[in-house]
Every structure is written in C-alpha cells, then in structure tokens.
Amino acid sequence: MTHQTALPAEPSRAEAVARHIHGLLIAGEFTPGEKLSEHQAAARFGISRNTLREVFRLLSSQGLVTHIPNRGVFVAAPDAADVVDIYRARAVIQHGAVRAATRGHPALGRMRALSDQAHDARGRDDWCAVGTLNMEFHRAMVGLCDSPRLDAAFALILAELRLVFGQLDDTAHLHDAYIELNQSLLAALEAGDGPNAARRLDEYLRHSERAVLSALERARNRMPR
Amino acid sequence: MTHQTALPAEPSRAEAVARHIHGLLIAGEFTPGEKLSEHQAAARFGISRNTLREVFRLLSSQGLVTHIPNRGVFVAAPDAADVVDIYRARAVIQHGAVRAATRGHPALGRMRALSDQAHDARGRDDWCAVGTLNMEFHRAMVGLCDSPRLDAAFALILAELRLVFGQLDDTAHLHDAYIELNQSLLAALEAGDGPNAARRLDEYLRHSERAVLSALERARNRMPR
C-alpha cells in the first residue's frame, strides 16, 4: 500500500480533473459554499457530465466538496466548529506520532529536511512555500506512526485545513512564528524526549488553532457569506 | 455537519446500492481479491454501468474495494500487514479517546448500553450481534473525542476490519473474551482513571490483534488465495 507514483502521471481524465479541482480548491479559487453546477463545470474542465460526477464523488469523499442529494455539490465552507474539530483530530493523531517516535526513525530525517527548507523559504519571503512546507513537516511527523491509514486520514484533514487557508487573506503570519516551534518540537523528538515533544506539539497546535480561528473570523466579517 | 438521517432513507439508487454492496462486503459474501466486473455487477444490482462506477468510487474511497486503472475494481484483500496497520491506527485514535474522556460524558452512557447489550447477546449465543455490538462499543468510545472527523476516520478503519472478519471462519471466539475486557475498560473510564483505562485498552488491542492475525493466517492456509 506504500506505492505512490513518483511523478503523478494521470492515467484517467477523471483523476486528472479531480487533482486539478483539488488544486483550485486549496488555492482558494472558489468561494466557500459556492455551487458547482454539473453542466457548467463539465464544460469548464472539458469532460462529460458523467465523468464529472465521478470526480465529484472523489472530491466529496475527501471532504473538500459537499454533495447534497438532488441539490448538487457545493464547495465546502468550513466554519469555526470545523476548525476546532480539525485541530482536535490533529491533536489525537500527532500525539500518537509523538508516542510512536523513536530515535533515528526515517521520518525524523524528512522532518529535518523540510524544517530546513521552510527556514530557507522564509529567508526568501516565499510565504506560500513556507505554508506548504509547514504542512509537509507535520505530515512527515505523522509518518512516525508507520501507518498508511493514519497517513491517509491525516492528509485528508490537512487538505481540509488548506481549504480554510484558501479562504483567508493574510496567510503570511499564519506560518511565521511556527517555524521555531516546529524546530524545537523536532529537536525534542530527535533527542528522544517524548514528554517535552508532547508539550511543544500542544503549544504549536494551540497557537495555530487560535491564529486560524481569528483569521477566519476576520475573513468572515469582511465577507459575511 | 452533524446531520445524520435517523433512518437511512436512500434518496439515490447509487447510494442505496453502495450501502448494499457495503453490507455484502463486510458479511464476507465476496472472496478477497475477487474482480467485480462492471457489466456483471451492473446487471446484478440493477443499475447502469455509469451509476455503478459512481458506486465503485464511493466504495474505493472507503477502502473496501481497490480500483486499479484500466484493470477494474477488486474486493480488497487485507493481509497481515493491513491488520497490523489497522490496529496501529486504532491504538492512536482510541488512546486519544482515553485522554479525552471525562466523567459523565454522553459517550460513556452509550458505551454502557452497548456493553450491556453485548452481554445479553452472548447469553443468547448470538455471536453475530456480539461482534457488531463490540464494534459499536469501540465506535462509541471514539465519540469521547467529540470529533466528527475522528469518528469518520475510525468508522472507515472499523469497516475494513469487518471486511477482514468476513474472510474468517470462526468469528465466534474473536469476541467472546473481550466482553470482560470492554467492561473493565469502561469501568476505568467511568471512574475517571485514565492510566488504568489506557492499560486496559492496550491489553484489549494487543489480544484482539493477535487473535485476528492468527485467525487470518489459519484462513489463508485453508484457502491460500
């Protein structure tokens, strides 16, 4: 189950379009709650309505899109409750990662590399890259569990979080201060200090959640619907 | 996001068939790795090939069926590695549930009710019900997290485990001894004794995983493919 095509060659049109829309969604190209008409979307993405329906089933299973029977599919509109839930789930899974951490685990090397890259990206003021690398860092952390299923579940949750980010305006400050937190978290893991790592993790999650929540509320106030 | 139709009235044929096949899968009506031909399955379930493809996308996103491009879809054939992974993921999520447990949490009441029902079902030698109730018990336990996303992720994992059960012959003993373990686990949670609950949980998971693994190997030896 660990086979992952190095270069994501898309064999089928459906999956290609699914990945494409996925990219548009987490890039914030749609407004939350926006309806995605089948006729319209099929024309826009150059596939038939039948194939598009398969794509929608794909995306809706990933939680990026909400399918309401006989009504259509709508861009997911995560609210504050969803953010709280996402961070709750993150806490459980990532706490499990801390417990599963062992010195010299391959995932630690990946985390180190991503942490360094994030540091570089910040030097270049490339905030988009910082955001992506930050998420990759935490995804790599879940790799400590050595569980494909947890990896998959976490990837889903993180994709939803990126959907939230796409709705926000000021994504810069959301990742700035957390590079240091990630570094100290990683240091604790590399040192094999579980309790300290758990504390650092909780600290990160608490701060990040609060930042996202307030940014979301700001965005909602600016654009109430 | 908390709306869940009390009685699962199926508005669309696709979802109805999806649920139907889901039931057949976890009941062990298919042999693992069996190919599900579109033409054949569409005729069998009385829907068109296009609609069936949507159903397959649904099921494949739930991990019950494996979609291989240009090859078709196959009944998932979880092996020992998958079982290990499933229990690894369970350990992480359910350990989080123990940490989230608070006295008087509604989920504890549901667990109590399910535990009692399982006890009754054992008295009636209704092992099928015992198995279902055991899973419901643990699903209710994850409800302690108050996280719809963790609930969903856990439900997915448990469905895969049921798929494994469907492949086994002697499902009776798989749940017999665990009723007591569940009861002591629940007692520890109700008493607010987290560390003890965690120990009981690990004990349950360790025993259950070993039982499933050996039963799976036995089944595989009897029917090598």
Place this chain on the structure above:
DNA sequence: AGTTCTATATTGTTGAACAATCTAATCTAT
C-alpha cells in the same frame, strides 16, 4: 516451453435522452 501476434473483452469516456426533484417566478387570496 517461451514469445509474439492477433482477436476478444473490459474499462474509460462521451453524448443524448428522460424522469424526478428542486428553484424561481408568477399568480392568487387574505
């Protein structure tokens, strides 16, 4: 026996069509 080639079957996708459902505008009645 192993390989190549060919014929067949299956999947991936399309377009048109229809019933069922929802949406929005119109029309009534108070």
Place this chain on the structure above:
DNA sequence: ATAGATTAGATTGTTCAACAATATAGAACT
C-alpha cells in the same frame, strides 16, 4: 402588500448506446 399556492424552467439522477484505449486470453510461431 405579504403570505402562500401554482406553474414553468432548470438541475440532478439515471439510463442507454456507442466508441477509443487498454488489458486479457488464445493461437501461431520459433
């Protein structure tokens, strides 16, 4: 004029027939 019922239009859910692209199985060949 506002509230509710009615109708017309649009959208979804689903089917069918068809075709290209790929995979499978079998035949022919070395």
